Amino acid sequence: MNGITDGLKDIITKASLAARGSSLSRIRRRNLSEPAAKWVVQSRIGSEVGYALSIVLATSGCSHARSEKGGCTMCSYILDGAGQNVPTEDLIQQFQNALTSLKGLMAPISVKVYTSGSFLDPVEVPPEARAEILKAIDEDDRVRQVVLESRPEYMTDETASLVREILGDREIEIGMGLESADDGVRFLCINKGFSLSEFETALKTAASHGIGTRAYVLVKPPFLTERDALLDALQTIIAAAELGATTISVNPVNVQKHTLVQRMWSRGHYRPPWLWTVTEILKESRDQVASDVNVVCDPVAAGKPRGTHNCGKCDDAFVKAIRQFSLDQSTSHFEVLDCGCKSQWSHVLEHEDFAQLVHSLRFHIP
Ligand code: SF4
Numbered sequence: 398m399n400g401i402t403d404g405l406k407d408i409i410t411k412a413s414l415a416a417r418g419s420s421l422s423r424i425r426r427r428n429l430s431e432p433a434a435k436w437v438v439q440s441r442i443g444s445e446v447g448y449a450l451s452i453v454l455a456t457s458g459c460s461h462a463r464s465e466k467g468g469c470t471m472c473s474y475i476l477d478g479a480g481q482n483v484p485t486e487d488l489i490q491q492f493q494n495a496l497t498s499l500k501g502l503m504a505p506i507s508v509k510v511y512t513s514g515s516f517l518d519p520v521e522v523p524p525e526a527r528a529e530i531l532k533a534i535d536e537d538d539r540v541r542q543v544v545l546e547s548r549p550e551y552m553t554d555e556t557a558s559l560v561r562e563i564l565g566d567r568e569i570e571i572g573m574g575l576e577s578a579d580d581g582v583r584f585l586c587i588n589k590g591f592s593l594s595e596f597e598t599a600l601k602t603a604a605s606h607g608i609g610t611r612a613y614v615l616v617k618p619p620f621l622t623e624r625d626a627l628l629d630a631l632q633t634i635i636a637a638a639e640l641g642a643t644t645i646s647v648n649p650v651n652v653q654k655h656t657l658v659q660r661m662w663s664r665g666h667y668r669p670p671w672l673w674t675v676t677e678i679l680k681e682s683r684d685q686v687a688s689d690v691n692v693v694c695d696p697v698a699a700g701k702p703r704g705t706h707n708c709g710k711c712d713d714a715f716v717k718a719i720r721q722f723s724l725d726q727s728t729s730h731f732e733v734l735d736c737g738c739k740s741q742w743s744h745v746l747e748h749e750d751f752a753q754l755v756h757s758l759r760f761h762i763p
């Protein structure tokens with residue numbers, strides 16, 4: 398990595414830390430036996446539609462966000478965590494509490510286990526807690542698919558082997574935030590802290606145990622124009638599928654508290670992506686990616702100023718179309734969308750010019 402790029406990385410790290418401020422020391426105390434969140438929604442599971450239970454365990458939080466690297470420029474999930482190491486028995490209790498939400502539901506069911514960081518990080522979730530949680534999932538025959546979220550550095554051969562051993566022949570995916578296939582965008586705009594080759598190694602390790610990868614793709618990291626963001630996300634989706642990702646989860650940026658993105662947004666230097674951009678990415682990627690790779694999107698804060706939005710009048714229709722597409726993969730839901738704000742979006746695509754930082758450097762990182 399050259400000196401200029403190292404200097405820019407340093408600036409981004411410092412800016413991320415400054416945006417975080419003292420927020421980590423003010424994480425509210427919580428009941429450690431309750432998960433941070435849980436919800437059930439209809440979801441595409443393989444080629445069927447079933448129910449997905451998402452569980453966010455309250456843990457000590459993401460190691461990257463806790464470190465002197467300051468975490469990613471758009472993420473403050475760590476503030477939803479416990480702010481302290483959580484004992485094994487409490488983590489198991491959190492999971493058992495969340496499992497009660499599956500009462501009365503028919504197969505197929507998908508269970509998605511999130512933390513405010515990485516489920517496979519042994520500091521966040523001790524191996525004994527991890528094993529007990531996976532065993533509890535294995536006891537439920539309705540569960541066809543299990544999604545576990547982690548940074549790539551925790552996807553080791555040994556961990557993958559243990560996960561596979563406990564969950565038998567179920568479909569397993571590891572959700573990993575690739576965000577962008579461009580190392581420059583990932584390092585400088587997102588401060589993600591790992592390279593494409595590290596992501597690829599983790600994907601291959603998982604695949605060698607029959608474990609798929611759900612690649613998270615970020616739409617509109619800071620410092621990119623709307624047009625660059627559209628092209629970057631599209632290229633990332635295609636690259637992730639070519640690397641072997643089994644599902645692509647498209648995530649438009651939402652403005653979270655105590656992040657660099659929020660600092661820029663509150664000063665008028667950042668706008669979350671247009672819903673037009675998101676639907677364009679979904680439409681194009683569905684055409685260009687193999688049909689056995691599902692492309693899904695569940696935008697957070699959609700239609701609100703902090704989330705992906707259009708003019709306000711058409712937002713609900715767009716969000717509904719995105720959710721329908723995520724269930725059945727049909728791009729026909731986008732064909733009926735129209736609104737006067739399309740011309741404004743087109744103008745932005747052609748004329749916005751706000752990405753000098755990245756334009757000049759993004760293609761020069763080794
Ligand atoms: S996006 Fe993931 S890796 Fe980045 S700070 Fe948030 S939890 Fe950590």
Ligand SMILES: [Zn+2]
Nearest residue numbers: 708711736738
């Ligand atoms: Zn509109």
